[in-house]
Amino acid sequence: MSPELEKGEITYREQIRDDLVFLRCLAPRFSGNALPGQFVHVRAGSGNLPILRRPYSLFDADGDSVDLLVAIVGRGSAIIAESQVGEKLDLMGPLGNGFPPHPPETPVVMIAGGVGVAPMHFLWRRWQPLGFQNKFLLGASTKAAIPLPKKSPLREIAAISTDDGTLGYHGTVIELLLNRIENGAVGEDKDSLIYACGPVPMIRALVPLLIQHNLHGLISVEQTMGCGIGACQGCAVARSNDKPSPYLLTCLDGPVFRFEDLDLAQLPEHSHEL
Amino acid sequence: MSDVVDLKAQFGTLEFKNPLLTASGTYGYAREYHHMVNLDHWGALVTKSVTLHQRDGNPPPRLVETEYGLLNSVGLANVGVHRFIEEKLPFLRTVDTTIIVNVAGFNVAEFVEVVSLLDREDGIDAYEINVSCPNVDDGCIIGTDSTIVHELISALRRITDRPLILKMTPNVTDIGVIAKAAERAGVNGFSVINTIYGMAVNLESKKPMLKRVIGGYSGPAIKPIALAKLWEVRQASTLPIIGIGGITNAHDVLEFLVVGASAVQIGTASLRDPNIVDAILQELISYASSRNIARLADLIGTLEVSENISF
Numbered sequence: 403m404s405p406e407l408e409k410g411e412i413t414y415r416e417q418i419r420d421d422l423v424f425l426r427c428l429a430p431r432f433s434g435n436a437l438p439g440q441f442v443h444v445r446a447g448s449g450n451l452p453i454l455r456r457p458y459s460l461f462d463a464d465g466d467s468v469d470l471l472v473a474i475v476g477r478g479s480a481i482i483a484e485s486q487v488g489e490k491l492d493l494m495g496p497l498g499n500g501f502p503p504h505p506p507e508t509p510v511v512m513i514a515g516g517v518g519v520a521p522m523h524f525l526w527r528r529w530q531p532l533g534f535q536n537k538f539l540l541g542a543s544t545k546a547a548i549p550l551p552k553k554s555p556l557r558e559i560a561a562i563s564t565d566d567g568t569l570g571y572h573g574t575v576i577e578l579l580l581n582r583i584e585n586g587a588v589g590e591d592k593d594s595l596i597y598a599c600g601p602v603p604m605i606r607a608l609v610p611l612l613i614q615h616n617l618h619g620l621i622s623v624e625q626t627m628g629c630g631i632g633a634c635q636g637c638a639v640a641r642s643n644d645k646p647s648p649y650l651l652t653c654l655d656g657p658v659f660r661f662e663d664l665d666l667a668q669l670p671e672h673s674h675e676l
Numbered sequence: 677m678s679d680v681v682d683l684k685a686q687f688g689t690l691e692f693k694n695p696l697l698t699a700s701g702t703y704g705y706a707r708e709y710h711h712m713v714n715l716d717h718w719g720a721l722v723t724k725s726v727t728l729h730q731r732d733g734n735p736p737p738r739l740v741e742t743e744y745g746l747l748n749s750v751g752l753a754n755v756g757v758h759r760f761i762e763e764k765l766p767f768l769r770t771v772d773t774t775i776i777v778n779v780a781g782f783n784v785a786e787f788v789e790v791v792s793l794l795d796r797e798d799g800i801d802a803y804e805i806n807v808s809c810p811n812v813d814d815g816c817i818i819g820t821d822s823t824i825v826h827e828l829i830s831a832l833r834r835i836t837d838r839p840l841i842l843k844m845t846p847n848v849t850d851i852g853v854i855a856k857a858a859e860r861a862g863v864n865g866f867s868v869i870n871t872i873y874g875m876a877v878n879l880e881s882k883k884p885m886l887k888r889v890i891g892g893y894s895g896p897a898i899k900p901i902a903l904a905k906l907w908e909v910r911q912a913s914t915l916p917i918i919g920i921g922g923i924t925n926a927h928d929v930l931e932f933l934v935v936g937a938s939a940v941q942i943g944t945a946s947l948r949d950p951n952i953v954d955a956i957l958q959e960l961i962s963y964a965s966s967r968n969i970a971r972l973a974d975l976i977g978t979l980e981v982s983e984n985i986s987f
Contacts, residue, residue, distance in 0.1 A: 404711035407951060445948055450924045453746045453895050454739075455948055478741075494712070494950075626739045628748075628947045633704030633724075635753040636739035647732050649753075670737050671881075 405497050405631060406431045409490045413467065416551050421474040422517065423483040424461070424551045427491050429468045436463035437500030438525035439622055439658040442470070443630035445492035446478035452676060455494065456482060457627045459521040459599070459657065468495070471549060473517045476675030497630050498657050501525050501597060501620060508595055510536045511588050513608065514560075515575050515600020517549050521622045521658075522599055523556060537561065537588065541575025541600070544568050575600070576607040583615055595619050598661075602671050609661050621661045623669065625652040640668035681964040682971040683957070685719060685939040687916045688839055688864045690802055692719035692774055692939055694960075695929065695972065696953050699920055699943025700725055700778035700804060700843070701750065703950075705764040706771065713951045719939060720774035723764070725806050726794070727779075728786045730756035740876045740885040745895030745922075746944050747874050749886040752780050752809055757790045761797055769799035776841065780806040783818075784828050788835060795836045802838055805829070805863075808845030808870035809892070819845040819870075822857035829861035839864040841918065846872050846905045852912030865916040867941065869905045872898055895944040896922040903935050910936035910977070924952075926959030936977040 414426035429442075436442075443455040456478045462469035472483040485491060501521070504510065510529075514522040519540055526538055540560040542548050545568035550557055562570030563578040571578040579596075582588040596619030598608055605621055612619055628636035632654035639650055642665045650656065650663070683694035697720040703709065706721045715721065733753025740747040755763065760777075768775050777800050781787035787805065794800055807819030807828065818824045825842070832840055842858045844851060846869040855866060871892025876885040884890075902921020909917055919937030923929055924945040932940045946952050964972055 407712045450896050450945070450948075451744065453741050453944060453948065492949075626737065626741065628739050628746075629702070629704070629708070629950070631704075631708045631950075633708040634702055634739075634748075634947060635724075635733055635750045636748060638733060638736045638738055638753075640736060649732055649736065668736070676741055676743065 405495055408432060408493050410468070410493050411490050412485055412487050415485075415487050418549060418551060419547060422549055423472045423474070425470045425472060425482075425485065425491070426467050427470065427493065428466055429463075429493055429495070430466040432496055433463045433468045434465045436460055436468065436496035438528050439500030439521050440496040440498050441630075441657060442468060442493045442495030443497055443627065444470070444482055446481040448492070452478040454478070454626070454628060455630060456675070457497070457624070457630060457653075459622060460496070460524050461520040462524050462527055463496075468493070471517050471520045478675060494630060498653055499655070501658055504529050504532065504534050505595060510534070510595045510597055511579070512536060512538045513575055513579060513596060513598040513600070514539070515541045515604040516543075516547075518598075518600035518604070518622070519549050519556075520599070522597065523550075523554070525597065526556065537582075539563070539575050539578055539582070541565075541578065541604070542569075574604070574607070576604060576611065579608070580611060583611070598622070602666075602669050605661070605669070606666050609666055612661065619661055620658050621664075622658045623652060623656060623664070625670070627653055629653070640665040681961050681969065682973070683960065685973060687918070687938050690774060690839055694719040694957060695933065695939035696956055697776070697918060697939055697941045698722050698946065699941035700806065702943035702946055705760075705768065707764070707767045709950050710767075713953070716772040717953045717957065718773050720776050720801070721768065721771060722776045722804055722941060723760075723768070723778050724754050725752050725778045725780035725809065726754055726757050726760045726790060727752055727781060728757055728790050730754065730759065735887040737885065737887055740891070742874075742876055742897075745874070745893050745897035746947075747876055747886060747891040747893055748871070749888045749891035751888075757793050761793065765797060765799060774801045775799060776802045776804050778804040778806050778843065780809060784824070784831050787828055788831050791832055792835050795838065800838065802841055802864070803832075803836070804841045804843050804867055805832065806843045806870070808843050808847075819854065820848045822853050825854050826857040826861045829858045829863045833862035841865045841867055843867040843870055844905070844909065845870050846901060851905050851908050855909045855912045859913045859915055863915065865918065866909055866913070867918040867920055868909050869898075869902050869921050872901060894922070896924060898922045899928060903931060906932060906935050906937055907979075926956050926963055929956060929960060930963065930975060933972070933975045934977070934979050936979065938973070938976055
């Protein structure tokens, strides 16, 4: 599916937190072809600044709309998040490689940290009607920070951890995963797959656990992105193996990668946004 | 696109259908955009730099957005000339516009080898000679030394009849000296400017934002610098010039034409809007129509400067 440019009208907006907004946006030219794990590149405003679009993993997509979770972390995301119902967003998508089809007979554990829930939610939404028995672990800093719209069924279905213990498991989502591994709920079947998206420290904490318990999986990563389409080569990430090339492009080769393919030590801790 | 306004841009023996060109490195090999943009609308497509050998590029982070511009440290990541000819050139031949291949190298011999390989291929209208990449070791060395520029252009002039366009670095004391040396060696025109050395710092971590510390700065912030360098080259040479630096709209384009550019390149702005060519063409036509300008090219070099100002 080739990416398209589309100016899509916002049909629903929900302020989840002061710094987090859910947007539903018409995008009939490409929404029906979008896959979980793919992203859209969104122009912030119509002027010259900020210079670059902002990439968002799809929270959901159907025949005519795409859903985005926009965390306000700088002026570009603030412009996008403050867009109102009836206004249009300049979208490019769907971009990047999504998650592969559900592996037959293999349970998948989905792990989301903060707004990293977006691609995991889309994946869960696509697979849930097919009857796959997957687990969903979601971590947030505190109860009020759960990065989901009010009516999301994931609020009931996901196992939730909060750093301050105000909801669900008291600890990080990785500690919750370790807890589930230790009590046998995850990983007794050595074929369990772990799919994850979240802050870099979460990913760095996750990987040793996967190696220790002989689990395999995929991670979705975020990078400052230029063109979003492989032309500018700006969003390179370091590979764990130099061959055939020391770098992969987040936009073209990712944003979903096998965790063992990336040199996580070199992944920038924070995606910088002005 | 217009019956009333003549948008054509003459550049020596080349004729662009309009003065809007892609800037090397920001538009890949153009195929990336063919689903969402009518590539025929560009006055010319300028490819990503092509080197003799495939290059992986620089370690990340490679991009940093700043207040008014963009820092990049891509480092000439490209497929190399052999794969370019095999995999990229066939598509470019199908686009109905002028094709300019940007060539980069680390010494004269490398440039000569790349150009001689490309010269056997049809579908290439000109070469843009990149002696000004700030993101590779020694990348700028050639472009800052008028003797080496002369040697390089002379060597290339001997092996190709296709137009040679020198892409110039602003990171020099006197850009006119470099332009004159290239003109003596038989260059056909100039692209002015490549990115400016720049740097950004993360105050929290006390680390540079780019892994390689210094990168190339582009975007709206550099337009005044680009205009000044264009003006300096204009004073030094009568050869045609392609203006580059922070162009985002028709007014920017026209300013470059007035200062003396025959055409312009758009780079950083097309990352945000890959289809910017159509928007700017429309603006140019409106501007010219509303002022009864029949030929856009009539604006080239019309800057009025007080005669008693010395440069």
